[in-house]
Amino acid sequence: MRFKFLSVLAAVALLAACETAPESSGNAQSSGASSSTSSNSGSATSAVQIQAGSQEDLVVNVGDRVFFEFDSSELSAEARTSLEKQAAWMKKFGGVRVVMEGHCDERGTREYNLALGERRANAAKDYLVALGINPARIKTISYGKERPAALGHNETAWAQNRRAVTVVDSTGS
Amino acid sequence: MFVPSMMRNAIPVLLAVLMMAGVARAELRVDITQGKAEPLPIAVTDFFGAGAEEGRIGRDMAGVIAADLQRSGLFKPIDKRAFIQSDTALNTLPRFGDWRIINAQALVQGRTELVPDGRLRVEFRLWDVFAEQQMVGLAYFTVPDNWRRVAHIIADAIYKRITGEDGYFDTRIVYIAESGPERRRVKRLAIMDQDGANHRFLTDGAELVLTPRFSPTLQEITYLSYRGNSPRVYIFNIDTGRQELLGDFPGMTFAPRFSPDGQKVIMSMSQNGATNIHEMDLRTRQSRQLTRTGAIDTSPSYAPDGSQIVFNSDRGGTQQLYVMDRDGRDVHRISFGKGRYATPVWSPRGDLIAFTKISRGTFYIGVMRPDGTGERLLAEDYLVEAPTWSPNGRVLMFFRQSKRGEEVTEPRLYSIDLTGYNEREIITPVGASDPAWSPLIP
Numbered sequence: 001m002r003f004k005f006l007s008v009l010a011a012v013a014l015l016a017a018c019e020t021a022p023e024s025s026g027n028a029q030s031s032g033a034s035s036s037t038s039s040n041s042g043s044a045t046s047a048v049q050i051q052a053g054s055q056e057d058l059v060v061n062v063g064d065r066v067f068f069e070f071d072s073s074e075l076s077a078e079a080r081t082s083l084e085k086q087a088a089w090m091k092k093f094g095g096v097r098v099v100m101e102g103h104c105d106e107r108g109t110r111e112y113n114l115a116l117g118e119r120r121a122n123a124a125k126d127y128l129v130a131l132g133i134n135p136a137r138i139k140t141i142s143y144g145k146e147r148p149a150a151l152g153h154n155e156t157a158w159a160q161n162r163r164a165v166t167v168v169d170s171t172g173s
Numbered sequence: 174m175f176v177p178s179m180m181r182n183a184i185p186v187l188l189a190v191l192m193m194a195g196v197a198r199a200e201l202r203v204d205i206t207q208g209k210a211e212p213l214p215i216a217v218t219d220f221f222g223a224g225a226e227e228g229r230i231g232r233d234m235a236g237v238i239a240a241d242l243q244r245s246g247l248f249k250p251i252d253k254r255a256f257i258q259s260d261t262a263l264n265t266l267p268r269f270g271d272w273r274i275i276n277a278q279a280l281v282q283g284r285t286e287l288v289p290d291g292r293l294r295v296e297f298r299l300w301d302v303f304a305e306q307q308m309v310g311l312a313y314f315t316v317p318d319n320w321r322r323v324a325h326i327i328a329d330a331i332y333k334r335i336t337g338e339d340g341y342f343d344t345r346i347v348y349i350a351e352s353g354p355e356r357r358r359v360k361r362l363a364i365m366d367q368d369g370a371n372h373r374f375l376t377d378g379a380e381l382v383l384t385p386r387f388s389p390t391l392q393e394i395t396y397l398s399y400r401g402n403s404p405r406v407y408i409f410n411i412d413t414g415r416q417e418l419l420g421d422f423p424g425m426t427f428a429p430r431f432s433p434d435g436q437k438v439i440m441s442m443s444q445n446g447a448t449n450i451h452e453m454d455l456r457t458r459q460s461r462q463l464t465r466t467g468a469i470d471t472s473p474s475y476a477p478d479g480s481q482i483v484f485n486s487d488r489g490g491t492q493q494l495y496v497m498d499r500d501g502r503d504v505h506r507i508s509f510g511k512g513r514y515a516t517p518v519w520s521p522r523g524d525l526i527a528f529t530k531i532s533r534g535t536f537y538i539g540v541m542r543p544d545g546t547g548e549r550l551l552a553e554d555y556l557v558e559a560p561t562w563s564p565n566g567r568v569l570m571f572f573r574q575s576k577r578g579e580e581v582t583e584p585r586l587y588s589i590d591l592t593g594y595n596e597r598e599i600i601t602p603v604g605a606s607d608p609a610w611s612p613l614i615p
Contacts, residue, residue: 071491073446099402109515109529109558110383110607111428112485112492114397114404115441115448115469118425122446141402142425142443146381151355153555153581171402 053093055168062089065149066124068162071108073119075127083124086166087131097169100125102142103149105158110144117142124164139169201279201301201308203247203336206592212249213335214276215242216256216302220283220295230293230317231285234324238281240368241328241342244588245568246595247335251277272302279308281331285320293317297327299334309334321370322614329613341563342367345611346570347385347394350374351584351604362396362409367610369600375409376416384428384559385409387611390435394609395419397427406440420453420460428471433479439463441471450484450501463501474518474526475499476543483507483517483526483543494528496543507545516559519543521612522566525591529558529571538571540591551593555581561610567591570599572606 050056058064063086066079075083090096102121104113121140129135150160203213217239220231242248257271272280283297296312309330313323322343329340350363362375362382375394376382381404385396392411397404406419406426420426424444431438432452439452442462448469453460464470468488475482483496494508494517508514512532519526523543530537530550536557539550551569555576560569570588574581583604589596599605 071487106556107531107534109472109492109531111441111472112469112487112515114383114425114427115443115471118443118448119446119469126446141404146358146360146383148355153576153579 053096053168055170058086058089058166058168062086064167065163065165067159068120068164070105070158070162071116073116073123075123079124080127083127084131087128087133090128090133090137097137097139099139099141099167099169100128101147101165101167102140103147103161103163103165104145105161106145106148106153107158108145113144114142117144120162120164124166201304201335210247212243212247213278214251215239215248215279215281215331216251216272216275216277217242217281218256218283219253220285220297222285224287226317227285227287230320231283234283234285234295234320234327235281237321237324237368237370238328238331241325242331244368244597245332246590246597247332248279251275266305267300267302269300269302269305272300277302279331279335281327283327287317288314291316293320293323295320295323295327297330299331321366325366325368338567339565339613341565341568341610341613343614344564345371345387345614346586346599346608347375347387347611348572348586348601348608349383349385349606350601351606352378362394363601363605364411365601367599372602375411375414384607386430386609388431388435389433389612395429395431395438395440397429406438408438420458422451422460426451428473430474432475433477439473439475439482441473450482463497464504470495472516476519477521477523481543483519485515485517485528492531494526494541494545507543508541508548509545510548518560518562520562520566521564524566527560527562527569529560538569538589540569549593551589551591552587552596556584559607561608563588563610564612570608570610572608 050060063082066082100121102117104117121142125138125140128138148161150157217235219235222228222231239250243250255275258268267280280300280302286294288294292314294314298310299308301308311330315323325343328342332340344367345364346367347364350361351358353359359378360382361378362385364375365372381399383397385394387394394409396407398407404425406429408417408419419438422442424442426440426442429438429440437452437454441448442451447467448471449462450464450470450473451460451462466488468486470484470486473482473484480499481496482499483494485492486495492513492515493506494514495504495506497504512530514528514530516529517526525540526543527540530539535553537550538552538557538560539548541548554573556574557571560571562569568588568590570586572584573587574584584606586599586601586605586608587596588599
């Protein structure tokens with residue numbers, strides 16, 4: 001039982017690593033560029049090390065998230081454009097499965113936000129499906145207000161937290 | 174034959190009534206419906222014990238009883254150093270004059286004794302100092318380790334005798350213990366006595382868990398767990414530590430609550446962006462869907478007689494409170510104030526519904542009658558959420574986060590009287606949210 005527990009923990013940790021990638025990728029890229037000159041001098045930019053079809057590829061070259069208005073799951077024109085790029089990317093990497101995470105800002109109650117996050121994840125998923133992606137490739141999960149991306153307590157942070165994030169499903173299921 | 178984790182339930186507390194007082198004339202009484210009543214001065218003496226161990230237990234019990242009574246806001250325990258009569262043996266009548274001088278209106282005396290079979294015998298008497306009459310006298314047998322619980326039971330007996338209402342001291346709180354960075358918060362199920370004692374964590378934090386609620390009849394909690402990255406409603410058995418997935422639903426299940434008879438769990442299920450309310454029978458494991466909309470219907474809570482359900486829904490555009498019959502019929506909106514209304518919880522007395530309200534960027538905890546009238550707001554802050562009722566329907570607990578400049582404080586638990594007075598923090602070892610009050614422990 002303890003082992004089972006650990007494997008679940010490991011899976012969670014894996015996903016966790018994927019999910020936080022976007023936040024850290026900006027730093028990783030810039031700091032990586034300086035560190036790579038020491039270890040790897042003469043090579044091309046760090047971008048070449050990004051594996052095609054990976055989460056990092058999605059984040060850096062496509063964009064992994066779309067944002068929503070307060071208490072809304074409606075896709076803005078900007079969100080649609082981003083999802084269209086994601087759909088094209090998913091068509092290019094036909095073996096990739098994703099988890100569409102729905103998130104909310106902290107200005108709602110916990111249970112309502114779980115439902116709202118689910119609605120946002122579904123709105124993003126539905127658009128990908130409408131663009132021709134097989135729905136079997138997209139799972140949804142809502143985190144409500146449990147996993148903020150931005151840590152502030154102001155409108156700027158809340159706007160970044162009202163989001164749907166596409167995460168490459170590394171669990172292989 | 175008893176293992177420690179089972180001790181709480183398995184050890185019966187034997188009780189004997191000691192010469193109950195006859196009909197008292199000028200009753201010593203506290204009216205708890207009054208907002209800001211003067212707390213009643215009460216002297217809680219150390220319970221007398223002949224041996225060292227008995228004496229220690231007796232002193233600790235008096236401390237627990239006095240603290241319970243004080244936290245209720247209805248009693249003012251008098252500092253022991255002011256006591257004139259030090260002989261606390263129960264054999265003789267108290268020297269009432271000595272207690273009147275220090276203005277004690279009520280006096281609690283007790284005695285502890287370790288009897289030959291290993292059990293602890295505790296007896297106590299509550300005296301009306303001015304009428305010079307015994308108001309209640311009871312004796313209990315228990316295992317010595319259970320002394321704290323007996324102290325809470327005695328505090329409940331005192332509260333009931335003086336206020337006329339059932340107490341709420343022999344209860345526990347289950348809540349979500351929070352730690353770690355905001356982006357990756359570690360959340361654990363935790364449980365403690367209502368006074369914060371006997372704190373323990375029930376889960377290890379490997380999985381995100383939210384919104385625990387007590388069974389009204391069993392040592393069980395229903396809650397949401399992200400086990401296996403699949404958010405679903407589970408039942409946790411407090412005695413065995415067993416966690417059981419509830420039902421086989423195609424979508425996320427959350428916002429669970431037990432029915433008043435403990436036989437059913439009502440919850441939300443999300444699928445394809447819609448969130449509806451479902452009820453599961455715990456015996457047959459059959460579930461049925463009670464609402465069918467494309468809206469968000471969540472946070473359902475039964476009326477104490479089980480005949481109706483209050484929930485919040487955005488079917489009318491924004492989050493508002495609705496009441497329906499238990500079969501899902503006759504849905505009608507009850508909240509019409511300015512703002513959004515959420516997390517309705519029906520009082521165990523049936524007379525009120527507590528809720529969270531969000532208006533102009535501020536969160537409030539409030540109550541209204543089941544027909545939506547008589548709204549009163551009791552607490553407000555940057556974030557207050559998740560009201561839960563004491564079993565006597567007189568006190569609400571919730572969690573609070575305040576804004577300090579650009580920072581927001583750790584979530585903490587608070588209790589407040591229905592009257593809006595006597596707000597107190599419940600001290601927890603780490604951040605705390607989503608409290609749920611147990612019924613009086615059977």
